Amino acid sequence: MSVDTSAPAQKIVVKNPVVDLDGDEMTRIIWQRIKDKLILPYLDIDIKYYDLGMENRDKTDDKVTLEAAEAIKKYKVGIKCATITPDAARVKEFGLKQKWKSPNGTIRNALNGTVFREPIFIDNVPRLIPAWKKPIIIARHAFGDQYKSTDFEVDGPGRYEVTFTPEGASAPSMRKTVFDFAGPGVGLGMFNTRESITAFAHACFKMALDRKLPLYLGTKSTVISTYDAYWDKIFMQLYESEYRTEFERAGIWYEHRLVDDMVAQLVKMEGGLVLALGNMLGDIISDLVAQGCGSLALMSSVLVAKGSRPGEFVYESEAAHGTVTRHFRQHQQGKPTSTNPIASIYAWTRGLIHRAQLDGTPELEKFAQNLEAACIQAVISGVMTKDLAISIHGSNAPADSYVTTDEYIAEVSRRLAKLQTVN
Numbered sequence: 001m002s003v004d005t006s007a008p009a010q011k012i013v014v015k016n017p018v019v020d021l022d023g024d025e026m027t028r029i030i031w032q033r034i035k036d037k038l039i040l041p042y043l044d045i046d047i048k049y050y051d052l053g054m055e056n057r058d059k060t061d062d063k064v065t066l067e068a069a070e071a072i073k074k075y076k077v078g079i080k081c082a083t084i085t086p087d088a089a090r091v092k093e094f095g096l097k098q099k100w101k102s103p104n105g106t107i108r109n110a111l112n113g114t115v116f117r118e119p120i121f122i123d124n125v126p127r128l129i130p131a132w133k134k135p136i137i138i139a140r141h142a143f144g145d146q147y148k149s150t151d152f153e154v155d156g157p158g159r160y161e162v163t164f165t166p167e168g169a170s171a172p173s174m175r176k177t178v179f180d181f182a183g184p185g186v187g188l189g190m191f192n193t194r195e196s197i198t199a200f201a202h203a204c205f206k207m208a209l210d211r212k213l214p215l216y217l218g219t220k221s222t223v224i225s226t227y228d229a230y231w232d233k234i235f236m237q238l239y240e241s242e243y244r245t246e247f248e249r250a251g252i253w254y255e256h257r258l259v260d261d262m263v264a265q266l267v268k269m270e271g272g273l274v275l276a277l278g279n280m281l282g283d284i285i286s287d288l289v290a291q292g293c294g295s296l297a298l299m300s301s302v303l304v305a306k307g308s309r310p311g312e313f314v315y316e317s318e319a320a321h322g323t324v325t326r327h328f329r330q331h332q333q334g335k336p337t338s339t340n341p342i343a344s345i346y347a348w349t350r351g352l353i354h355r356a357q358l359d360g361t362p363e364l365e366k367f368a369q370n371l372e373a374a375c376i377q378a379v380i381s382g383v384m385t386k387d388l389a390i391s392i393h394g395s396n397a398p399a400d401s402y403v404t405t406d407e408y409i410a411e412v413s414r415r416l417a418k419l420q421t422v423n
């Protein structure tokens with residue numbers, strides 16, 4: 001391990017462990033650099049390491065993912081690198097025993113929480129949607145729906161039915177025909193629970209109050225008139241019974257909007273909202289917002305879930321983007337890459353901020369804030385990766401308008417060292 005010699009001899013003691021979930025491809029390379037250059041030189045930290053790289057998930061029959069989720073519940077702070085979710089091509093590429101499920105899906109379903117995604121604004125990075133000036137927080141319900149569905153192929157004509165059998169009953173109390181297939185096709189069955197949607201709604205109302213931003217819920221409740229309408233009903237009941245007075249006092253409001261209208265509104269707005277969405281809409285719209293703010297790598301993402309004791313919360317922070325395979329292929333060929341590490345660095349800073357707040361260690365919180373400031377100052381000073389240079393100069397950004405991944409991290413490291421001596 002190479003340690004940055006500009007770092008202070010006196011390290012900040014992190015009182016309790018954090019869970020480090022390592023990942024794949026380009027983000028795995030970046031992850032190691034972040035630890036070597038930006039974290040370990042400054043922190044005396046007990047890292048509980050779980051290798052969620054594709055090879056180790058296969059080797060452990062994916063048990064490592066479940067163990068990592070349990071460790072997050074135990075230590076309350078998990079920091080996750082992006083991971084491959086295998087498709088058929090990956091099964092072949094890695095010679096996998098099976099097409100393992102998404103580790104994100106497994107962990108999010110185990111923790112059952114809300115993912116809050118907020119783009120990182122940098123003054124000299126123009127937004128594709130220039131009207132956006134105020135915070136845009138996407139609250140993504142990280143439990144159930146399409147990501148925990150049962151899907152299947154049918155190979156010929158036949159009836160696809162769903163039944164519900166109450167616990168203890170010997171026969172179904174409900175049977176519905178989903179579709180009469182005239183030929184081959186596909187089907188999908190999904191669910192959510194009142195408990196999880198209610199917890200999601202509380203998390204959204206609390207975030208809106210915390211940030212003093214109005215809350216919008218986007219669903220397609222007109223068309224999906226039982227499933228989506230269930231969210232609408234729960235949010236509205238909670239708003240009326242528990243939150244309206246506090247919202248009005250804070251000068252904010254709650255509204256349900258159809259999601260197609262909501263997306264159009266979002267593009268016209270200045271921002272300044274918390275937007276609550278189901279699992280899949282939250283996934284898609286958070287990437288749209290990230291790219292609209294300059295890059296997929298300018299998005300912070302933290303999962304907040306209830307802990308095992310009342311009033312206790314657990315956190316998992318991550319980048320919202322994937323393992324950046326196209327850049328990794330360059331790296332494998334020995335070519336330099338210009339991959340943006342900001343979202344991966346923010347996975348560490350946001351995780352450390354939660355650790356600091358849980359432990360009452362302001363010096364750790366200040367360190368994490370300095371690391372974020374170092375990332376932003378580097379870009380403002382003109383040192384940035386290619387994705388950001390493209391957002392400033394267009395697709396023909398000149399070669400001297402951006403640096404490599406390693407050069408950018410070195411610049412962040414220099415700036416962090418300076419900020420840590422000043423503060």
Ligand SMILES: NC(=O)C1=CN([C@@H]2O[C@H](COP(=O)(O)OP(=O)(O)OC[C@H]3O[C@@H](n4cnc5c(N)ncnc54)[C@H](OP(=O)(O)O)[C@@H]3O)[C@@H](O)[C@H]2O)C=CC1
Binds near residue numbers: 104321324327
């Ligand atoms: N959180 C997670 O763990 C996630 C994991 N995945 C997994 O990641 C793998 C790759 O998925 P893919 O669809 O390529 O999505 P990625 O988000 O990894 O990358 C898509 C494209 O977005 C741009 N991009 C993304 N991140 C960065 C960055 N940090 N710096 C610069 N450019 C960036 C690149 O564009 P360009 O090539 O134009 O430069 C890149 O090719 C898959 O195996 C998928 O399963 C996907 C999403 C989330």
Ligand SMILES: O=C(O)CCC(=O)C(=O)O
Binds near residue numbers: 085103104105321
């Ligand atoms: O887990 C995956 O495969 C994708 C995750 C993802 O796209 C996200 O977290 O936004």
Ligand SMILES: [Mn+2]
Binds near residue numbers: 283284287320
């Ligand atoms: Mn996504």
